[in-house]
Amino acid sequence: MPAPSSFPILSNPRQSSGAHPHEDFSRGRELEAKLRSVVRGEVRFDRASRALYAVDASSYRQLPIGVVAPRDVADVEAAIGACRELEAPVLSRGGGTSLAGQCCNVAVVLDFSKYMHGIVELDPERRFARVQPGVVLDALRSAAERHGLTFAPDPATHSRCTLGGMIGNNSCGVHALMGGKTVDNIESLEILLYDGVRMTVGPTPEEELRSIIAAGGRRGEIYAGLRRIRDAWADLIRTRFPRIPRRVSGYNLDELLPENGFNVARALVGTEGTCVTVLEARCALKHSPQHRRLVLLGFADPFIAADHVPAVLEHGPIGLEGFDGLLVDYMRKKRLAAGSCSASSARIPPPMPTPKRMNSNGRPAECRSQPRCAAARKARPGASGGCANPAWAPRSSSPACPMPGRDGRTRRFPPNAWAPICGSFIG
Numbered sequence: 001m002p003a004p005s006s007f008p009i010l011s012n013p014r015q016s017s018g019a020h021p022h023e024d025f026s027r028g029r030e031l032e033a034k035l036r037s038v039v040r041g042e043v044r045f046d047r048a049s050r051a052l053y054a055v056d057a058s059s060y061r062q063l064p065i066g067v068v069a070p071r072d073v074a075d076v077e078a079a080i081g082a083c084r085e086l087e088a089p090v091l092s093r094g095g096g097t098s099l100a101g102q103c104c105n106v107a108v109v110l111d112f113s114k115y116m117h118g119i120v121e122l123d124p125e126r127r128f129a130r131v132q133p134g135v136v137l138d139a140l141r142s143a144a145e146r147h148g149l150t151f152a153p154d155p156a157t158h159s160r161c162t163l164g165g166m167i168g169n170n171s172c173g174v175h176a177l178m179g180g181k182t183v184d185n186i187e188s189l190e191i192l193l194y195d196g197v198r199m200t201v202g203p204t205p206e207e208e209l210r211s212i213i214a215a216g217g218r219r220g221e222i223y224a225g226l227r228r229i230r231d232a233w234a235d236l237i238r239t240r241f242p243r244i245p246r247r248v249s250g251y252n253l254d255e256l257l258p259e260n261g262f263n264v265a266r267a268l269v270g271t272e273g274t275c276v277t278v279l280e281a282r283c284a285l286k287h288s289p290q291h292r293r294l295v296l297l298g299f300a301d302p303f304i305a306a307d308h309v310p311a312v313l314e315h316g317p318i319g320l321e322g323f324d325g326l327l328v329d330y331m332r333k334k335r336l337a338a339g340s341c342s343a344s345s346a347r348i349p350p351p352m353p354t355p356k357r358m359n360s361n362g363r364p365a366e367c368r369s370q371p372r373c374a375a376a377r378k379a380r381p382g383a384s385g386g387c388a389n390p391a392w393a394p395r396s397s398s399p400a401c402p403m404p405g406r407d408g409r410t411r412r413f414p415p416n417a418w419a420p421i422c423g424s425f426i427g
């Protein structure tokens, strides 16, 4: 039996078809009329709009009940109020670049990207920005970059994804290495609940927590519930939550632990719109290094590349990303790799073979790619280092890598992390 809920839609039993009641929502016309009467922004229930919003970047497809593009916070409150009245589920949406179906459902989709995409405030001194949820990451980064600052997490979709969506998914990106995940960069959130309650949430010192609970009301009830969760599960959360830098799945209950300041805003990061609608976010901005160097390292397979990650990390890079050689092959095929390069930028050279494993003497344990080895030998005769594969040089002749260390001095790349440096350029 499902737990009793104050929202009928959550307590209704499943239909005989097996569908959850929200999937059989039948009051679409009534809801559309209601929304049109209370929302100033766009209300779109036509088939084409619903088809457009039936997908995100995943393989899932769910036809929404309708779409609302709110103009402001009052519109969001009005839209959610109308949905609540008619028991319609809601789903927030930013750029819709989610990969696991987070942005498609039988619900009223609230698209924040069309109108609610402003930067409310940017304070370079105190290094924070207040943004509306629909702001595209690159718009925030461009504004921050004028002050030598940046919002550190940067998914590959940075030119499309929104801060609301990044908060929903707890997004990372190449530079999360420098500045952490989205959860590490959110200071507070302005949120709206389905029942119409609006709150500002963030870290909550113990004394404040006690007074919020004592004040009662819906807010007190929610905080009391969160404290109960924390107290009941704190030890298990401490021992069982995996300590990996890119843990982005599941609810961030660890943010409610006393040592993390009972941070309700950060506990909501990664909830994929299932708990609240984010109306505004205060985000931390980090120093953006102005002089950068890119080093490309080629490996025979992802496992060998992964073996070398610790050695790369010793040099304190601000970003680290792996990508498949197939991508380069396709770029080459489409003449995207070399054709558009200027004289100052490096061309992407042909892939080089890499050893599978290093022996203790620094020599490769096994040669994996004979045809490629032959090609490489032709290109660099005499560089075999005791192996048939010329790319597998002994430690003494490992190539110098122009990667600066944390102290700014250029170091040779560690010999046991030998890899062909495909190219490097200053960008």
Ligand SMILES: Cc1cc2nc3c(=O)[nH]c(=O)nc-3n(C[C@H](O)[C@H](O)[C@H](O)COP(=O)(O)OP(=O)(O)OC[C@H]3O[C@@H](n4cnc5c(N)ncnc54)[C@H](O)[C@@H]3O)c2cc1C
Pocket: 056, 057, 091, 092, 093, 094, 095, 096, 097, 098, 099, 102, 103, 112, 133, 154, 155, 156, 157, 160, 161, 162, 163, 164, 165, 166, 167, 168, 169, 170, 171, 172, 173, 174, 271, 272, 273, 274, 276, 277, 278, 279
């Ligand atoms: C090619 C490709 C590459 C990618 N690379 C990366 C990567 O490098 N790193 C990475 O982390 N991710 C990556 N992603 C996944 C995705 O792009 C990111 O998670 C991105 O930050 C999502 O932003 P969005 O605006 O598109 O969010 P959406 O997909 O629109 O929404 C994401 C979630 O947030 C919720 N949400 C949106 N707005 C609000 C709001 N106002 N209030 C409450 N909840 C809200 C939604 O309901 C949904 O659950 C990639 C995706 C693709 C297609």
